[in-house]
Amino acid sequence: xKEIRIGLIGFGTVGQGLANALxxxxxxxxxxxxxxxVLATVADIALQTLPGEFSATKLVNNAEDIFNDPSIxxxxxxxxxxxxxxxxxxxxxxxxKHVVTANKALLSVHxxxxxxxxxxxxxxxxxxxxxxxGIPVIKALKEGLVANKINFIKGIVNGTAxxxxxxxxxxxxxxxxxxxxxxxxxxxxxDPTYDxxxxxxxxxxxxxxxxxxxxxxxxxxxSVEGISSIEPIDIDFxxxxxxxxxxxxxxxxxxxHVEARVHPTMVPEDHMxxxxxxxxxxxxxxxxxxxxxxxxxxxxGMMPTGxxxxxxxxxxxxxxxxDCVNRVPPLAYLxxxxxxxxxxxxxxxxxxxxxxxxxxxxxxxxxxxTGIFGKHGISIKSMMQQERDVNxxxxxxxxxxxxxxxxxxxxxxxxxxxxxxxxxxxKIRLLNPE
Amino acid sequence: xKEIRIGLIGFGTVGQGLANALxxxxxxxxxxxxxxxVLATVADIALQTLPGEFSATKLVNNAEDIFNDPSIxxxxxxxxxxxxxxxxxxxxxxxxKHVVTANKALLSVHxxxxxxxxxxxxxxxxxxxxxxxGIPVIKALKEGLVANKINFIKGIVNGTAxxxxxxxxxxxxxxxxxxxxxxxxxxxxxDPTYDxxxxxxxxxxxxxxxxxxxxxxxxxxxSVEGISSIEPIDIDFxxxxxxxxxxxxxxxxxxxHVEARVHPTMVPEDHMxxxxxxxxxxxxxxxxxxxxxxxxxxxxGMMPTGxxxxxxxxxxxxxxxxDCVNRVPPLAYLxxxxxxxxxxxxxxxxxxxxxxxxxxxxxxxxxxxTGIFGKHGISIKSMMQQERDVNxxxxxxxxxxxxxxxxxxxxxxxxxxxxxxxxxxxKIRLLNPE
Numbered sequence: 131x132k133e134i135r136i137g138l139i140g141f142g143t144v145g146q147g148l149a150n151a152l153x154x155x156x157x158x159x160x161x162x163x164x165x166x167x168v169l170a171t172v173a174d175i176a177l178q179t180l181p182g183e184f185s186a187t188k189l190v191n192n193a194e195d196i197f198n199d200p201s202i203x204x205x206x207x208x209x210x211x212x213x214x215x216x217x218x219x220x221x222x223x224x225x226x227k228h229v230v231t232a233n234k235a236l237l238s239v240h241x242x243x244x245x246x247x248x249x250x251x252x253x254x255x256x257x258x259x260x261x262x263x264g265i266p267v268i269k270a271l272k273e274g275l276v277a278n279k280i281n282f283i284k285g286i287v288n289g290t291a292x293x294x295x296x297x298x299x300x301x302x303x304x305x306x307x308x309x310x311x312x313x314x315x316x317x318x319x320x321d322p323t324y325d326x327x328x329x330x331x332x333x334x335x336x337x338x339x340x341x342x343x344x345x346x347x348x349x350x351x352x353s354v355e356g357i358s359s360i361e362p363i364d365i366d367f368x369x370x371x372x373x374x375x376x377x378x379x380x381x382x383x384x385x386x387h388v389e390a391r392v393h394p395t396m397v398p399e400d401h402m403x404x405x406x407x408x409x410x411x412x413x414x415x416x417x418x419x420x421x422x423x424x425x426x427x428x429x430x431g432m433m434p435t436g437x438x439x440x441x442x443x444x445x446x447x448x449x450x451x452x453d454c455v456n457r458v459p460p461l462a463y464l465x466x467x468x469x470x471x472x473x474x475x476x477x478x479x480x481x482x483x484x485x486x487x488x489x490x491x492x493x494x495x496x497x498x499x500t501g502i503f504g505k506h507g508i509s510i511k512s513m514m515q516q517e518r519d520v521n522x523x524x525x526x527x528x529x530x531x532x533x534x535x536x537x538x539x540x541x542x543x544x545x546x547x548x549x550x551x552x553x554x555x556x557k558i559r560l561l562n563p564e
Numbered sequence: 565x566k567e568i569r570i571g572l573i574g575f576g577t578v579g580q581g582l583a584n585a586l587x588x589x590x591x592x593x594x595x596x597x598x599x600x601x602v603l604a605t606v607a608d609i610a611l612q613t614l615p616g617e618f619s620a621t622k623l624v625n626n627a628e629d630i631f632n633d634p635s636i637x638x639x640x641x642x643x644x645x646x647x648x649x650x651x652x653x654x655x656x657x658x659x660x661k662h663v664v665t666a667n668k669a670l671l672s673v674h675x676x677x678x679x680x681x682x683x684x685x686x687x688x689x690x691x692x693x694x695x696x697x698g699i700p701v702i703k704a705l706k707e708g709l710v711a712n713k714i715n716f717i718k719g720i721v722n723g724t725a726x727x728x729x730x731x732x733x734x735x736x737x738x739x740x741x742x743x744x745x746x747x748x749x750x751x752x753x754x755d756p757t758y759d760x761x762x763x764x765x766x767x768x769x770x771x772x773x774x775x776x777x778x779x780x781x782x783x784x785x786x787s788v789e790g791i792s793s794i795e796p797i798d799i800d801f802x803x804x805x806x807x808x809x810x811x812x813x814x815x816x817x818x819x820x821h822v823e824a825r826v827h828p829t830m831v832p833e834d835h836m837x838x839x840x841x842x843x844x845x846x847x848x849x850x851x852x853x854x855x856x857x858x859x860x861x862x863x864x865g866m867m868p869t870g871x872x873x874x875x876x877x878x879x880x881x882x883x884x885x886x887d888c889v890n891r892v893p894p895l896a897y898l899x900x901x902x903x904x905x906x907x908x909x910x911x912x913x914x915x916x917x918x919x920x921x922x923x924x925x926x927x928x929x930x931x932x933x934t935g936i937f938g939k940h941g942i943s944i945k946s947m948m949q950q951e952r953d954v955n956x957x958x959x960x961x962x963x964x965x966x967x968x969x970x971x972x973x974x975x976x977x978x979x980x981x982x983x984x985x986x987x988x989x990x991k992i993r994l995l996n997p998e
Contacts, residue, residue: 151853155711161778161901162710162893258708264854266708274692274700276596277589277874344595402860405839419585420698420861420871426836427857437854440711452888459596467595 131160134447135170137196137227139218140209141177144232144259147436148206148443149184155440165447167440171196193218197225204446206439207231216240223247223255228450230442232259232435235324238336238349245460254449255460256442261334262287262411264434265427266441271341271415272462278417280342283381284561287334289409289429290318290325291357291377295365295394296407299374302362317409327356328377328392335379335392342415343383344463345471347390353476355393364486364556367527368396370514371484374404375558382562387472389479396484396560402426403561416564477536482511482560485528487545488553491518495550496526506541508533523552529560565594568881569604571630571661573652574643575611578666578693581870582640582877583618589874599881601874605630627652631659638880640873641665650674657681657689662884664876666693666869669758672770672783679894688883689894690876695768696721696845698868699861700875705775705849706896712851714776717815718995721768723843723863724752724759725791725811729799729828730841733808736796751843761790762811762826769813769826776849777817778897779905781824787910789827798920798990801961802830804948805918808838809992816996821906823913830918830994836860837995850998911970916945916994919962921979922987925952929984930960940975942967957986963994 136152138145152159152169159167172180173193180189193214196202205222207229209215215236222229224247231237237244237260248255258268262285271280286292290312297308309326312318324330332352339347357377368375373396382389397404402424406412411429416422428434449455461468489495496515503510509531516525530538542555570586572579586593586603593601606614607627614623627648630636639656641663643649649670656663658681665671671678671694682689692702696719705714720726724746731742743760746752758764766786773781791811802809807830816823831838836858840846845863850856862868883889895902923929930949937944943965950959964972976989 151711155713155853158713159711161897164898264851265857266704269708270700270704273879274703274875275871276878277585277593277871279589279592400839402836402839405834405836417698417871419589419867419874421865421868423699423859423861425857425859428855431855434854437709437711437851440853441708444710445707448891449888452886452891454883454886454888454891457882457886457888457891463596464598 132165132451133168134165134203134450135168135201136204136206136443137171137173137199137202138169138206138208139173139193139196140207141172141174141180142208143432144435144439145172145208147432148208148439151433151436151440153183159444163444163448165451167443167447170202171199197221197227202227203450204228204230204443206443207233208439210235212236212239219244220247223251223253226251226253228254228446230256230439230446232257232439234260234330234333234337238333242346245465248460249465252455254446254456256446257337258442259435259438261337262413262425263427263429263431264437265411265413265425265429266438267413267425268341270425271338272458275415275417275420275423278419279383281383281416281418283335283338283342283379283413283415284403285335285338285379285411285413286376286403286406287379287411287413287429288325288331288377289411290322291331292406293317293409294326295357295360295375295377298360298362299365302366304362305358305360326358328354331377331379331392335381335390338379339381339388339390341462343388343471344468345388346468347471351471351473352390352392357394360394363525364558367486367514368484371512371529372399373397373560374399376403378403378561384474387474389474391476391479394558396558398561401561477534477539479535480532481562482532483530483538484558484560485542486556487526488523488551488555489526490550490552491524492550498548499526499545502541502544503528506537508537508541566599566885567602568599568637568884569602569635570638570640570877571605571607571633571636572603572640572642573607573627573630574641575606575608575614576642577866578869578873579642581866582642582873585867585870585874587617593878597878597882599885601877601881604636605633631655631661636661637884638662638664638877640877641667642873644669646670646673653678654681657685657687660685660687662688662880664690664873664880666691666873668694668764668767668771672767675774676780679899682894683899686889688880688889690880691771692876693869693872695771696847696859697861697863697865698871699845699847699859699863700872701847701859702775704859705772706892709849709851709854709857712853713817715817715850715852717769717772717776717813717847717849718837719769719772719813719845719847720810720837720840721813721845721847721863722759722765722811723845724756725765726840727751727843728760729791729794729809729811732794732796733799736800738796739792739794760792762788765811765813765826769815769824772813773815773822773824773905775896777822777905778902779822780902781905785905785907786824786826791828794828797959798992801920801948802918805830805946805963806833807831807994808833810837812837812995818908821908823908825910825913828992830992832995835995911968911973913969914966915996916966917964917972918992918994919976920990921960922957922985922989923960923982924984924986925958926984932982933960933979936975936978940971942971942975
């Protein structure tokens, strides 16, 4: 019987997910591949023993023991973070091991170095689990949609942020309160910065853009805004306009330049992305051949992520058995054909906008504000004004036609400088209609 | 430069889609694979010339010219139907050609013969385009979800039926009228039987079940009901209960037996499948490792289907170049591990039901009907009675808790035998909650 031996670094949530998946699916994988996928060694500095069901697996405290073991075919890195994950992956590659990782933060910053080393040593890099948890989105993009120019990517790829926005939307609870609940329930981490500030979403967008376009997109290329400043009142107004607020990763391929942005976005309520709630992920592509495709599933969690890591392990295992390593280039395009991106400057972005202006309820205010919009060439599509108590400032909300970010910034600056405006104007971008 | 040469049989809608895709994506495919994918020959009995942009492609009127051309690597069959498609595929395989087809009807009836021949001749069979048009659902199931026992499959896989039901739902138009419009608009074929009677959906379910479970499921194994008897009044009642009526392919894996059914189904309006409208397809899987995954996109059409056929061509091309033919078994499982299915008898099916009883508005009728349900162990969840003119029969609609098909058939028989019932009771199954 053929055998593929796996060395796993990190026996945390996802590591256990992989271990469980390989154990539970052992017979099924044998029926599909004729190959035994064996978890040979686990390296984890914090563990004294492995659970009883993994008695055939060796536990070591030093990842070097995996790199130095010539029987290990594939090294799976599931410790996350920058270091020592980066060093471990590079050492594994230098030892001639194929590698699998779910580490989107690392890939979006040091990916180029890792993929270059892998090419030099003719080993594979699997990273299906880095985006969309269990959803086979990387494989779909690299292989299923191979005969497509990808025109755009729109995705909900952070379950924590989506859970928080869904809770805020369902119950009208403020952000901080929902975040605290989510942390108590284990849906948000103690330090939620990466999730709620959009950084994790940007990591994933960088990976998707790279393989979609054949461009070496990195975290720094992406304009990022999180959801911590979203208020229930804006979620309510969005609903009144027929929209849901979602944290989206968005990229549009303009050919000679590409948009790369992560921000809260008002999505029409009948759009499929608006219906993706809780901790689920959904990623939409538009290809010039295929049209719209959307993939949906659990974006995180022990077993869903374990499913994706296991799929990478099996994929690479097949290539080892059939001696066809890197039959699909790791980043979809041959490395010599991957270029540098030209990112659309944010001030040139064109989309419809939502504004919430806070102003004193005085005669002429509306005329002044709409005059400012007009001066900057921004055309109003609809407007609402909320009734408030006497002498309190009112909210005036606007939904615009498509406008440039540049014009919008100037208009907001003018509006916020008015004496009658008592708080900064809130701006939320709308999903561009396609 | 490496080259993969393709012989295409059938230059109809999908054939032109493939030809266009290979032409338009030529540079992109080269950047991704280092290989030129060349449409070498087209065989079509009805054509005198090919459009000008395909001047480098040879046109023949006899498919034999493709089988006998040693320079052809991959034969793509896109003529559809049983014969001569079956003979062409077998001859291509016997000539040592890899084959790609979108022919779900053929595969669901003669698939076993074709896959057996391909195994014997060590060639590949690509059939991504046979289910879900451009959606990479076959690849997702075979590779992306490889480490999963698939617990269920639920899919909207026929765009024509979904378009008709969407139109009936949006405008309250009767089936025959919408069908006629759809035919005029080109959304339905002149003979719409396969689409509206659920047969095409069953073809696709047979393919999905085979690769999901490793069981040789054929068309005959599947219980099929179409949408031609759905009336606008049932769509209205469904809405009042909070449901949409969709033609679903449904299979549940019970381990020792598997459900295999196609029928109109009431889907809760907040379920993603309820939101898939028009000619779009959506396929949901539940895997024991990954949980729920849903894939969405265009289920038909020249370019979407061309995208899927091209993906198969590239996939097989890579395997030719890397000399790793059948690194993934065509039916996901190694052929020696594919068994015969035990299909759950329909009478043992358990799900919630909707009934519309047509009865004279007389004292005691409701008590008699509910008594019959009670006698057969069917528990009512909710009920509505529509007001009608005096002396006209009324509709009494029921939504039940989960009941067996067997009990339901007996109850309906008893009800329809009542003197007060003036028309056969309409029964629609509800999607099982998971």
